[in-house]
Amino acid sequence: MSATALDLWGVTISKETADQIIEKAKQWALLHGVQMKPQHDHHSTCHCEYAPITLFPSPLPVPVLQEAKSLQKHYNLLMHRVANDPEFLCQCLKNVIKVDEFTKMLYDIYKETGGEKSTQKVSLGLFRNDYMMDVKDSCCTIKILPASLNLKQIEFNTIASSFAGLSSAMWNVHRYTMKQAGIKCSCDQLPENKPAHGLAVGFVKAWECYGNPDAVILFIVQSVERNSVDQRWLERFVHEINHNIHVVYSTLLNASEHCKLTKWNTLMLDGKEVAVIYYRDGYMPNHYPTNKEKDVRLLMEKSCAIKCPNVGLQLAGCKKVQQELAVPGVLEKFIKDIDVCDCIRKTFAGQYSLDRNEEGDRNVEMALAQPKKFVLKPQREGGGNNVYGEDIREFLSGIRDSEERNAYILMERIFPWPQKNYLLKEGKEPILRDVISELGIYGVYLGTAEEEFYNAEAGHVLRTKSTEDDEGGIVAGFATMDSPLLVYPPKLSS
Known part of the structure; x- marks a missing residue:
């Protein structure tokens, strides 16, 4: 087989055939709404291009997807309980907030508005739990x-x-490309997957819980957003479920000028009462360039609108919390079923504290000795923030004697199953590459600290990137949208 031909499940696809399918795949993606704003023209209101995608779906063993989905409701509950435990959050973040101004800002808002001080006891979580399939030193190829x-x-x-x-x-795009390639693929192998609908159910249930049929759902978004089509998918399904719900959009800056609280702590935006606030902004330091953005975030947290997430739930997503949950015995504080704890713990990669203490000192030396075995993570969302490989040695050497290292955790590096695929990105030559994938499972949780109203697993996403790239952000230009082709693993010989 030539270096440019792809052998998929007994079908050899030449470069010429792949090129023909590639052009059809781009059109099919546009037709079905797999779209993003152009990489260098985010301001455009109408101009969209196909989102970065793989040409074909990536095989995923059925038991792996089943395991991830079966754990999601337990993870939803776990993180909800973490967010509602002020003592645990304080313990986790007490050293981080000494050196991380952004986390401290969020924590200060939490201290002022969280726990018993909260005006709105109900919170909505729309989660994505990301995994990789680790093979370490195993030898495997796409065949x-x-x-x-x-x-x-x-x-x-x-x-x-x-x-x-x-x-x-x-899933619709990949059913099409598989058919074009002449590869047999059942609907069960590429099942329908509509996580946007699942998340929209969460919005509708939160809106109903709020109790005012005239109130709106507020999406807090960035002024320049490449991934705005993804947000419109959510509004679409909210409308399909209940067309009486009105979704409005605002930036933090605009909200600072147009939002106010009534004496009953009702949040009003341009005269409209807000039932639910959904943040697609506010997770990075540069999202708060002035005090106006910080002040309106505090204002919204003080309101009786249902936040998605509230600031406690945002803090629960910090990497330091992830590391602390991996400490033996900690899961049992939140989940009483020992079997569930064991199943969750089995999915944890190695997590290591870098706090300025004896344990942290040992972990720093461990990372310096074998940096390629680890990933260095700050308390950030959005991709592009981690440190990998030999860069860890240089970075840690510079902060090993500084309190700054409290802002990071060390995680065991995962070595996923390598495969081959074409990565399609606007303006770039589609080349057959060695790739790896990351599986995300969506979850929805609605409730108070004491009572659960709704808890569901809501679908999945597969993102695939070249093995040459450490980072995996789609918006950042590294990863591509993918979907799992469900297959059964071989049986082990007795």
């Missing part, structure tokens, strides 16, 4: 399905969990 893939959690997203919209059409 050899590993007998065992270890599902390992990368991170748990509690704010702005994106790509539920674009994922809601990728």
